[in-house]
Amino acid sequence: MSKTSAGSRAGLQFSELRQKASKILEQLGNPRIKDDDMDRKYLLEELNVFQIELELQHEELQTARDQLEASRNYLNDLYAYAPIGYIVMTVDGRIEDINERAATYFLASRKILKGQRFQSFIPHESIVEYNRCLTKLMESNHPQHSEVMLRVHGRGTFWARVDMFLIKKTTGSGSMILCSILDVSKEKQIEKEIKELNHNLENLVNERTRELQEANLMMAQEVEDRKNAEEKAKVYAETQKTLLREVNHRVKNNMQIMLSLMKLQTKQTEDPDALAALMESQNRIRALAIIHDILYMSEDLKSISLQKYMSKLSRHIAIAYGVGNKGILLKSEIDIPTIHMDKAVPIGLVVSELITNSIKHAFPDGREGTISISVIPIVDNGKERVQLTVIDDGIGISDELLSVDSRRLGLRLVHRLVEEQLNGSVCFKNTNGTEVVIILPYDKNI
Numbered sequence: 001m002s003k004t005s006a007g008s009r010a011g012l013q014f015s016e017l018r019q020k021a022s023k024i025l026e027q028l029g030n031p032r033i034k035d036d037d038m039d040r041k042y043l044l045e046e047l048n049v050f051q052i053e054l055e056l057q058h059e060e061l062q063t064a065r066d067q068l069e070a071s072r073n074y075l076n077d078l079y080a081y082a083p084i085g086y087i088v089m090t091v092d093g094r095i096e097d098i099n100e101r102a103a104t105y106f107l108a109s110r111k112i113l114k115g116q117r118f119q120s121f122i123p124h125e126s127i128v129e130y131n132r133c134l135t136k137l138m139e140s141n142h143p144q145h146s147e148v149m150l151r152v153h154g155r156g157t158f159w160a161r162v163d164m165f166l167i168k169k170t171t172g173s174g175s176m177i178l179c180s181i182l183d184v185s186k187e188k189q190i191e192k193e194i195k196e197l198n199h200n201l202e203n204l205v206n207e208r209t210r211e212l213q214e215a216n217l218m219m220a221q222e223v224e225d226r227k228n229a230e231e232k233a234k235v236y237a238e239t240q241k242t243l244l245r246e247v248n249h250r251v252k253n254n255m256q257i258m259l260s261l262m263k264l265q266t267k268q269t270e271d272p273d274a275l276a277a278l279m280e281s282q283n284r285i286r287a288l289a290i291i292h293d294i295l296y297m298s299e300d301l302k303s304i305s306l307q308k309y310m311s312k313l314s315r316h317i318a319i320a321y322g323v324g325n326k327g328i329l330l331k332s333e334i335d336i337p338t339i340h341m342d343k344a345v346p347i348g349l350v351v352s353e354l355i356t357n358s359i360k361h362a363f364p365d366g367r368e369g370t371i372s373i374s375v376i377p378i379v380d381n382g383k384e385r386v387q388l389t390v391i392d393d394g395i396g397i398s399d400e401l402l403s404v405d406s407r408r409l410g411l412r413l414v415h416r417l418v419e420e421q422l423n424g425s426v427c428f429k430n431t432n433g434t435e436v437v438i439i440l441p442y443d444k445n446i
Contacts, residue, residue, distance in 0.1 A: 085181035088167075091138065091174075093118045102181055105160070106152050118179070123151050130162070137164050137177070147184065159188040190268070280356060280410065304344055307334040310373060313348055314355065321359045327368030328359060335376045336386060346417040347388070353410045354390040354436055362394025362434060369393045369433070377442060384442040393433040 085102030089095045095116050103110045106121065122130050126148035133146040145163040152158065163180045314330045317323075323330065339347065351373060358371045371392045378387045414436075418426045424440040 087118065087179040087181065089118050089177050089179060091177060093134075096176065105150065105158070105181060105183060107155060108153075121151050123149050123157055125149060133162070133164065134177075137166060141166055147188075150181070158183055158185045160184060303338045303340050306336050306339040306344075306375060307332075309339065309344060309348065310334055310351065310375070313352060314373065317352060317355050317359070321356070323359055326359075326363065326366065328363055329370045330355070331370060331372045333372070333374040333376070335374075343422065346421040350414050350417050350422075350438065351388070351390065353414050357410055358390070358392040358394060358434065361397070362392040364395065367394065378439075380439065386440040386442050388438040388440065390436045391433065395433070396430040397428060397434045 082099055082101060085105055086099045087095055087102050088097040095114055095118055098110050098113050100110065103113055106113060119127070119130070129146055130148050133144045137144040143163060143165045145161065147159060147161050149157045150160050161182045161184050165178045166175045167178045169176055310332050314332060318330055355371060355373070362371075363369050369392060371390070374387075374389045376387055378385050415426060418424045418438055418440075422440050424438055427437045429435040429437065
Protein backbone atom coordinates (compact mmCIF):
# COMPACT_ATOMS: atom_id res chain seq x y z
CA MET A 1 0.00 0.00 0.00
CA SER A 2 1.42 3.48 -0.93
CA LYS A 3 2.04 6.22 1.65
CA THR A 4 -0.56 8.44 -0.05
CA SER A 5 -3.32 5.81 0.23
CA ALA A 6 -2.32 5.01 3.82
CA GLY A 7 -2.41 8.71 4.72
CA SER A 8 -5.77 9.16 3.05
CA ARG A 9 -7.26 6.28 5.02
CA ALA A 10 -5.80 7.63 8.30
CA GLY A 11 -7.26 11.08 7.50
CA LEU A 12 -10.64 9.53 6.83
CA GLN A 13 -10.57 7.64 10.15
CA PHE A 14 -9.58 10.84 12.00
CA SER A 15 -12.45 12.74 10.33
CA GLU A 16 -14.92 10.02 11.32
CA LEU A 17 -13.65 10.05 14.92
CA ARG A 18 -13.96 13.86 15.09
CA GLN A 19 -17.54 13.69 13.80
CA LYS A 20 -18.43 11.04 16.39
CA ALA A 21 -16.76 13.07 19.18
CA SER A 22 -18.60 16.24 18.15
CA LYS A 23 -21.96 14.46 18.24
CA ILE A 24 -21.24 13.05 21.69
CA LEU A 25 -20.16 16.47 22.94
CA GLU A 26 -23.40 17.99 21.63
CA GLN A 27 -25.37 15.31 23.46
CA LEU A 28 -23.48 16.00 26.72
CA GLY A 29 -23.93 19.76 26.30
CA ASN A 30 -21.11 22.35 26.00
CA PRO A 31 -19.79 24.01 29.22
CA ARG A 32 -21.17 27.50 29.71
CA ILE A 33 -18.58 30.03 28.67
CA LYS A 34 -19.01 33.74 28.39
CA ASP A 35 -19.70 34.85 24.89
CA ASP A 36 -16.93 37.41 24.99
CA ASP A 37 -14.31 34.75 25.70
CA MET A 38 -14.45 33.09 22.26
CA ASP A 39 -10.82 31.83 22.17
CA ARG A 40 -11.15 30.00 25.46
CA LYS A 41 -14.48 28.58 24.36
CA TYR A 42 -12.95 27.26 21.16
CA LEU A 43 -9.96 25.74 22.98
CA LEU A 44 -12.16 24.06 25.57
CA GLU A 45 -14.39 22.58 22.89
CA GLU A 46 -11.32 21.25 21.08
CA LEU A 47 -9.98 19.70 24.29
CA ASN A 48 -13.31 18.00 24.94
CA VAL A 49 -13.38 16.68 21.39
CA PHE A 50 -9.80 15.35 21.69
CA GLN A 51 -10.66 13.63 24.97
CA ILE A 52 -13.64 11.84 23.43
CA GLU A 53 -11.55 10.94 20.38
CA LEU A 54 -8.95 9.31 22.65
CA GLU A 55 -11.65 7.37 24.48
CA LEU A 56 -13.10 6.12 21.18
CA GLN A 57 -9.65 5.09 19.95
CA HIS A 58 -9.04 3.27 23.22
CA GLU A 59 -12.30 1.35 22.83
CA GLU A 60 -11.42 0.35 19.25
CA LEU A 61 -7.90 -0.74 20.29
CA GLN A 62 -9.34 -2.78 23.16
CA THR A 63 -11.83 -4.46 20.78
CA ALA A 64 -9.05 -5.26 18.28
CA ARG A 65 -6.88 -6.63 21.11
CA ASP A 66 -9.71 -8.88 22.33
CA GLN A 67 -10.30 -10.19 18.78
CA LEU A 68 -6.58 -10.81 18.30
CA GLU A 69 -6.40 -12.65 21.62
CA ALA A 70 -9.42 -14.82 20.65
CA SER A 71 -7.82 -15.66 17.30
CA ARG A 72 -4.56 -16.52 19.02
CA ASN A 73 -6.33 -18.84 21.48
CA TYR A 74 -8.22 -20.48 18.61
CA LEU A 75 -5.02 -21.13 16.65
CA ASN A 76 -3.29 -22.42 19.80
CA ASP A 77 -6.15 -24.90 20.33
CA LEU A 78 -5.93 -26.05 16.70
CA TYR A 79 -2.21 -26.69 17.16
CA ALA A 80 -2.48 -28.30 20.58
CA TYR A 81 -5.33 -30.70 19.72
CA ALA A 82 -4.53 -31.42 16.05
CA PRO A 83 -4.97 -35.10 15.01
CA ILE A 84 -1.30 -35.17 13.94
CA GLY A 85 1.60 -34.82 16.37
CA TYR A 86 3.63 -31.61 16.08
CA ILE A 87 6.99 -30.81 17.70
CA VAL A 88 8.91 -27.53 17.47
CA MET A 89 12.60 -28.00 18.26
CA THR A 90 15.94 -26.28 17.90
CA VAL A 91 18.32 -27.26 15.12
CA ASP A 92 20.27 -29.39 17.62
CA GLY A 93 17.11 -31.36 18.50
CA ARG A 94 15.99 -29.81 21.80
CA ILE A 95 12.16 -29.79 22.10
CA GLU A 96 10.79 -26.25 22.49
CA ASP A 97 7.08 -27.04 22.11
CA ILE A 98 4.92 -30.13 21.55
CA ASN A 99 1.17 -30.59 21.03
CA GLU A 100 -1.16 -33.01 22.81
CA ARG A 101 -1.20 -35.66 20.05
CA ALA A 102 2.61 -35.92 19.98
CA ALA A 103 2.72 -36.06 23.80
CA THR A 104 0.17 -38.91 23.69
CA TYR A 105 2.52 -40.91 21.43
CA PHE A 106 5.24 -40.70 24.09
CA LEU A 107 2.88 -41.31 27.05
CA ALA A 108 4.07 -38.16 28.83
CA SER A 109 2.87 -34.61 29.49
CA ARG A 110 3.91 -31.68 27.32
CA LYS A 111 5.60 -30.06 30.30
CA ILE A 112 7.86 -33.08 30.90
CA LEU A 113 8.77 -33.46 27.22
CA LYS A 114 9.75 -29.81 26.69
CA GLY A 115 13.50 -29.37 26.94
CA GLN A 116 14.33 -33.02 26.14
CA ARG A 117 16.31 -33.96 23.04
CA PHE A 118 14.23 -35.56 20.31
CA GLN A 119 17.13 -37.89 19.41
CA SER A 120 16.74 -39.57 22.81
CA PHE A 121 13.46 -41.11 21.57
CA ILE A 122 15.04 -42.64 18.45
CA PRO A 123 16.44 -46.20 18.88
CA HIS A 124 19.79 -47.22 17.47
CA GLU A 125 18.35 -48.97 14.39
CA SER A 126 16.70 -45.74 13.16
CA ILE A 127 19.25 -43.08 14.17
CA VAL A 128 21.16 -43.30 10.87
CA GLU A 129 18.01 -42.68 8.80
CA TYR A 130 16.97 -39.79 11.08
CA ASN A 131 20.40 -38.12 10.86
CA ARG A 132 20.36 -38.50 7.06
CA CYS A 133 16.98 -36.79 6.85
CA LEU A 134 18.04 -34.01 9.27
CA THR A 135 21.29 -33.33 7.40
CA LYS A 136 19.47 -33.12 4.07
CA LEU A 137 16.95 -30.69 5.61
CA MET A 138 19.69 -28.36 6.86
CA GLU A 139 21.61 -28.52 3.58
CA SER A 140 18.71 -28.09 1.15
CA ASN A 141 16.27 -26.01 3.26
CA HIS A 142 13.51 -28.13 1.70
CA PRO A 143 10.96 -30.25 3.62
CA GLN A 144 12.08 -33.82 4.27
CA HIS A 145 10.20 -36.95 5.32
CA SER A 146 11.18 -40.39 6.53
CA GLU A 147 9.87 -43.43 8.38
CA VAL A 148 11.69 -44.22 11.62
CA MET A 149 11.09 -46.10 14.84
CA LEU A 150 10.40 -44.07 17.99
CA ARG A 151 10.98 -45.27 21.54
CA VAL A 152 8.30 -44.87 24.24
CA HIS A 153 9.05 -45.56 27.89
CA GLY A 154 6.95 -48.49 29.02
CA ARG A 155 5.57 -49.20 25.54
CA GLY A 156 8.57 -50.24 23.47
CA THR A 157 8.81 -48.79 19.99
CA PHE A 158 6.44 -47.86 17.16
CA TRP A 159 6.83 -46.90 13.50
CA ALA A 160 6.18 -43.26 12.64
CA ARG A 161 6.23 -41.07 9.56
CA VAL A 162 8.27 -37.98 10.38
CA ASP A 163 8.06 -34.81 8.24
CA MET A 164 10.50 -31.98 9.02
CA PHE A 165 10.34 -28.31 7.96
CA LEU A 166 12.60 -25.33 8.68
CA ILE A 167 10.73 -22.33 10.12
CA LYS A 168 11.87 -18.89 11.30
CA LYS A 169 12.07 -18.11 15.00
CA THR A 170 9.25 -15.91 16.33
CA THR A 171 11.84 -13.73 18.09
CA GLY A 172 15.42 -12.99 17.10
CA SER A 173 17.18 -14.55 14.14
CA GLY A 174 17.84 -18.14 13.14
CA SER A 175 15.63 -21.13 12.40
CA MET A 176 13.64 -23.81 14.21
CA ILE A 177 12.51 -27.23 13.06
CA LEU A 178 8.81 -28.06 12.83
CA CYS A 179 8.35 -31.82 12.95
CA SER A 180 5.06 -33.66 12.28
CA ILE A 181 4.63 -37.23 13.53
CA LEU A 182 2.08 -39.83 12.41
CA ASP A 183 1.87 -43.37 13.80
CA VAL A 184 2.11 -45.84 10.86
CA SER A 185 2.57 -49.04 12.87
CA LYS A 186 -0.62 -50.61 11.46
CA GLU A 187 0.42 -49.84 7.88
CA LYS A 188 3.83 -51.38 8.53
CA GLN A 189 2.21 -54.51 9.99
CA ILE A 190 -0.07 -54.84 6.94
CA GLU A 191 2.93 -54.40 4.63
CA LYS A 192 4.77 -57.13 6.51
CA GLU A 193 1.80 -59.51 6.28
CA ILE A 194 1.47 -58.89 2.52
CA LYS A 195 5.15 -59.73 2.02
CA GLU A 196 4.71 -62.94 4.01
CA LEU A 197 1.63 -63.87 1.95
CA ASN A 198 3.51 -63.24 -1.30
CA HIS A 199 6.39 -65.35 -0.07
CA ASN A 200 4.08 -68.20 0.96
CA LEU A 201 2.23 -67.99 -2.35
CA GLU A 202 5.47 -68.19 -4.29
CA ASN A 203 6.52 -71.27 -2.32
CA LEU A 204 3.10 -72.83 -2.86
CA VAL A 205 3.20 -72.19 -6.62
CA ASN A 206 6.70 -73.69 -6.84
CA GLU A 207 5.54 -76.72 -4.89
CA ARG A 208 2.48 -77.18 -7.10
CA THR A 209 4.63 -76.78 -10.21
CA ARG A 210 6.99 -79.49 -9.05
CA GLU A 211 4.09 -81.79 -8.28
CA LEU A 212 2.53 -81.19 -11.70
CA GLN A 213 5.88 -81.84 -13.38
CA GLU A 214 6.19 -85.09 -11.48
CA ALA A 215 2.63 -85.99 -12.48
CA ASN A 216 3.43 -85.33 -16.14
CA LEU A 217 6.48 -87.58 -15.93
CA MET A 218 4.32 -90.34 -14.46
CA MET A 219 1.76 -89.96 -17.23
CA ALA A 220 4.46 -90.11 -19.91
CA GLN A 221 5.84 -93.30 -18.40
CA GLU A 222 2.39 -94.87 -18.27
CA VAL A 223 1.75 -94.01 -21.94
CA GLU A 224 4.90 -95.92 -22.85
CA ASP A 225 3.84 -98.88 -20.76
CA ARG A 226 0.41 -98.93 -22.43
CA LYS A 227 1.97 -100.27 -25.64
CA ASN A 228 2.96 -103.48 -23.89
CA ALA A 229 -0.37 -104.78 -22.61
CA GLU A 230 -4.10 -104.09 -22.41
CA GLU A 231 -4.04 -104.42 -18.67
CA LYS A 232 -1.45 -101.70 -18.38
CA ALA A 233 -3.61 -99.56 -20.65
CA LYS A 234 -6.55 -99.91 -18.27
CA VAL A 235 -4.35 -99.02 -15.31
CA TYR A 236 -3.05 -95.98 -17.17
CA ALA A 237 -6.56 -94.86 -18.10
CA GLU A 238 -7.65 -95.04 -14.49
CA THR A 239 -4.53 -93.20 -13.33
CA GLN A 240 -5.06 -90.53 -15.95
CA LYS A 241 -8.60 -89.99 -14.76
CA THR A 242 -7.39 -89.61 -11.16
CA LEU A 243 -4.68 -87.21 -12.19
CA LEU A 244 -7.09 -85.10 -14.25
CA ARG A 245 -9.39 -84.88 -11.28
CA GLU A 246 -6.43 -83.88 -9.15
CA VAL A 247 -5.43 -81.26 -11.72
CA ASN A 248 -8.98 -79.84 -11.61
CA HIS A 249 -8.77 -79.83 -7.84
CA ARG A 250 -5.42 -78.03 -7.84
CA VAL A 251 -6.51 -75.57 -10.49
CA LYS A 252 -9.57 -74.80 -8.39
CA ASN A 253 -7.37 -74.35 -5.31
CA ASN A 254 -5.00 -72.06 -7.18
CA MET A 255 -7.96 -69.99 -8.34
CA GLN A 256 -9.20 -69.82 -4.76
CA ILE A 257 -5.78 -68.47 -3.77
CA MET A 258 -6.06 -65.87 -6.51
CA LEU A 259 -9.55 -64.92 -5.26
CA SER A 260 -8.24 -64.61 -1.69
CA LEU A 261 -5.42 -62.35 -2.82
CA MET A 262 -7.81 -60.18 -4.82
CA LYS A 263 -10.16 -60.00 -1.82
CA LEU A 264 -7.22 -58.88 0.32
CA GLN A 265 -6.38 -56.26 -2.30
CA THR A 266 -9.95 -54.88 -2.19
CA LYS A 267 -9.44 -54.14 1.52
CA GLN A 268 -6.39 -52.01 0.61
CA THR A 269 -8.13 -50.19 -2.26
CA GLU A 270 -10.31 -47.09 -1.86
CA ASP A 271 -10.85 -46.12 -5.51
CA PRO A 272 -14.47 -47.08 -6.50
CA ASP A 273 -13.51 -47.91 -10.11
CA ALA A 274 -10.63 -50.13 -8.97
CA LEU A 275 -12.93 -51.89 -6.46
CA ALA A 276 -15.54 -52.52 -9.18
CA ALA A 277 -12.87 -53.92 -11.54
CA LEU A 278 -11.54 -56.23 -8.80
CA MET A 279 -15.09 -57.46 -8.06
CA GLU A 280 -15.78 -58.20 -11.74
CA SER A 281 -12.44 -60.03 -12.10
CA GLN A 282 -13.25 -62.13 -9.02
CA ASN A 283 -16.61 -63.15 -10.57
CA ARG A 284 -14.90 -64.19 -13.82
CA ILE A 285 -12.29 -66.28 -12.00
CA ARG A 286 -15.01 -67.77 -9.80
CA ALA A 287 -16.98 -68.81 -12.92
CA LEU A 288 -13.94 -70.84 -14.04
CA ALA A 289 -13.22 -72.21 -10.57
CA ILE A 290 -16.76 -73.62 -10.24
CA ILE A 291 -16.27 -75.65 -13.45
CA HIS A 292 -13.12 -77.28 -12.08
CA ASP A 293 -14.86 -77.89 -8.75
CA ILE A 294 -17.77 -79.70 -10.46
CA LEU A 295 -15.37 -81.70 -12.67
CA TYR A 296 -13.40 -82.74 -9.58
CA MET A 297 -16.58 -84.12 -7.97
CA SER A 298 -17.88 -85.74 -11.17
CA GLU A 299 -17.15 -89.11 -12.76
CA ASP A 300 -17.53 -87.56 -16.23
CA LEU A 301 -14.53 -85.31 -16.85
CA LYS A 302 -15.77 -84.04 -20.24
CA SER A 303 -19.15 -82.52 -19.38
CA ILE A 304 -20.93 -81.10 -16.36
CA SER A 305 -24.51 -80.63 -15.17
CA LEU A 306 -25.71 -77.28 -16.52
CA GLN A 307 -28.35 -77.01 -13.76
CA LYS A 308 -25.75 -77.51 -11.04
CA TYR A 309 -23.34 -75.09 -12.72
CA MET A 310 -25.92 -72.30 -13.13
CA SER A 311 -27.14 -72.81 -9.56
CA LYS A 312 -23.63 -72.56 -8.04
CA LEU A 313 -22.64 -69.64 -10.26
CA SER A 314 -25.80 -67.65 -9.42
CA ARG A 315 -25.43 -68.34 -5.71
CA HIS A 316 -21.80 -67.16 -5.61
CA ILE A 317 -22.61 -63.95 -7.51
CA ALA A 318 -25.60 -63.30 -5.24
CA ILE A 319 -23.40 -63.68 -2.15
CA ALA A 320 -20.66 -61.48 -3.63
CA TYR A 321 -23.07 -58.58 -4.27
CA GLY A 322 -25.39 -59.22 -1.30
CA VAL A 323 -28.54 -59.39 -3.43
CA GLY A 324 -30.52 -60.93 -0.60
CA ASN A 325 -30.19 -57.73 1.38
CA LYS A 326 -31.14 -55.65 -1.67
CA GLY A 327 -34.43 -57.41 -2.37
CA ILE A 328 -33.25 -58.92 -5.68
CA LEU A 329 -34.48 -62.45 -6.52
CA LEU A 330 -32.59 -64.83 -8.86
CA LYS A 331 -34.67 -67.45 -10.74
CA SER A 332 -33.56 -70.10 -13.25
CA GLU A 333 -35.13 -72.54 -15.71
CA ILE A 334 -32.63 -75.03 -17.18
CA ASP A 335 -33.97 -77.63 -19.66
CA ILE A 336 -30.55 -78.73 -20.98
CA PRO A 337 -29.13 -81.53 -18.76
CA THR A 338 -25.39 -81.39 -19.45
CA ILE A 339 -22.87 -79.13 -21.15
CA HIS A 340 -19.44 -79.92 -22.59
CA MET A 341 -16.49 -78.38 -20.75
CA ASP A 342 -15.43 -76.47 -23.90
CA LYS A 343 -18.83 -74.72 -23.94
CA ALA A 344 -19.16 -74.37 -20.17
CA VAL A 345 -16.34 -71.82 -19.86
CA PRO A 346 -17.69 -69.19 -22.33
CA ILE A 347 -21.34 -69.77 -21.28
CA GLY A 348 -20.41 -69.35 -17.61
CA LEU A 349 -18.52 -66.13 -18.33
CA VAL A 350 -21.44 -64.77 -20.40
CA VAL A 351 -24.03 -65.54 -17.71
CA SER A 352 -21.75 -64.11 -15.00
CA GLU A 353 -21.35 -60.84 -16.94
CA LEU A 354 -25.11 -60.49 -17.61
CA ILE A 355 -26.18 -61.23 -14.02
CA THR A 356 -23.52 -58.86 -12.66
CA ASN A 357 -24.63 -56.13 -15.07
CA SER A 358 -28.27 -56.48 -13.97
CA ILE A 359 -27.37 -56.41 -10.26
CA LYS A 360 -25.20 -53.30 -10.67
CA HIS A 361 -27.30 -51.22 -13.05
CA ALA A 362 -30.91 -52.46 -13.25
CA PHE A 363 -32.01 -51.70 -9.69
CA PRO A 364 -30.71 -48.30 -8.54
CA ASP A 365 -31.64 -46.54 -5.30
CA GLY A 366 -32.58 -49.74 -3.44
CA ARG A 367 -35.12 -50.85 -6.05
CA GLU A 368 -36.25 -54.49 -5.74
CA GLY A 369 -36.71 -56.87 -8.64
CA THR A 370 -36.12 -60.25 -10.25
CA ILE A 371 -33.42 -61.64 -12.53
CA SER A 372 -34.45 -64.74 -14.52
CA ILE A 373 -32.11 -67.15 -16.35
CA SER A 374 -33.37 -69.79 -18.77
CA VAL A 375 -31.67 -72.28 -21.10
CA ILE A 376 -34.14 -74.15 -23.33
CA PRO A 377 -34.09 -76.00 -26.67
CA ILE A 378 -36.01 -74.34 -29.54
CA VAL A 379 -36.63 -74.81 -33.27
CA ASP A 380 -35.60 -71.88 -35.45
CA ASN A 381 -36.20 -72.03 -39.22
CA GLY A 382 -36.49 -75.80 -39.02
CA LYS A 383 -33.20 -76.21 -37.15
CA GLU A 384 -32.66 -77.15 -33.55
CA ARG A 385 -31.16 -74.38 -31.47
CA VAL A 386 -30.48 -73.53 -27.83
CA GLN A 387 -31.87 -70.28 -26.45
CA LEU A 388 -30.15 -68.72 -23.41
CA THR A 389 -32.12 -65.80 -21.93
CA VAL A 390 -31.31 -63.43 -19.06
CA ILE A 391 -34.16 -61.05 -18.13
CA ASP A 392 -34.51 -58.44 -15.41
CA ASP A 393 -37.45 -56.16 -14.55
CA GLY A 394 -35.24 -53.17 -13.77
CA ILE A 395 -34.91 -49.76 -15.41
CA GLY A 396 -33.61 -51.10 -18.73
CA ILE A 397 -30.41 -50.46 -20.65
CA SER A 398 -29.76 -47.31 -22.66
CA ASP A 399 -29.28 -47.37 -26.43
CA GLU A 400 -26.02 -45.52 -25.95
CA LEU A 401 -24.51 -48.40 -23.96
CA LEU A 402 -25.61 -50.84 -26.64
CA SER A 403 -23.80 -48.97 -29.42
CA VAL A 404 -20.57 -50.56 -30.65
CA ASP A 405 -18.43 -47.53 -29.85
CA SER A 406 -19.53 -47.13 -26.22
CA ARG A 407 -19.79 -50.76 -25.13
CA ARG A 408 -18.17 -51.43 -21.80
CA LEU A 409 -15.72 -54.26 -21.24
CA GLY A 410 -18.46 -56.60 -19.96
CA LEU A 411 -20.71 -56.10 -23.01
CA ARG A 412 -17.76 -56.44 -25.41
CA LEU A 413 -16.80 -59.66 -23.66
CA VAL A 414 -20.36 -61.03 -24.03
CA HIS A 415 -20.42 -60.30 -27.77
CA ARG A 416 -17.00 -61.82 -28.41
CA LEU A 417 -17.67 -64.98 -26.39
CA VAL A 418 -21.06 -65.59 -28.04
CA GLU A 419 -20.04 -64.76 -31.60
CA GLU A 420 -16.47 -66.07 -31.71
CA GLN A 421 -16.39 -69.02 -29.30
CA LEU A 422 -19.99 -70.22 -29.27
CA ASN A 423 -20.81 -69.36 -32.94
CA GLY A 424 -24.08 -67.80 -31.81
CA SER A 425 -25.87 -64.47 -31.83
CA VAL A 426 -26.90 -62.07 -29.06
CA CYS A 427 -29.73 -59.52 -28.96
CA PHE A 428 -30.49 -56.89 -26.29
CA LYS A 429 -34.08 -55.69 -25.81
CA ASN A 430 -35.76 -53.11 -23.58
CA THR A 431 -39.10 -54.66 -22.52
CA ASN A 432 -40.08 -53.58 -19.01
CA GLY A 433 -36.43 -54.02 -18.11
CA THR A 434 -33.54 -55.60 -20.00
CA GLU A 435 -33.88 -58.85 -21.93
CA VAL A 436 -30.82 -60.54 -23.44
CA VAL A 437 -31.55 -63.38 -25.88
CA ILE A 438 -28.67 -65.60 -27.06
CA ILE A 439 -29.19 -68.21 -29.80
CA LEU A 440 -26.63 -71.04 -29.99
CA PRO A 441 -26.15 -74.05 -32.30
CA TYR A 442 -27.48 -77.28 -30.85
CA ASP A 443 -25.64 -80.59 -30.66
CA LYS A 444 -25.58 -83.44 -28.21
CA ASN A 445 -22.82 -81.70 -26.25
CA ILE A 446 -24.51 -78.28 -26.69
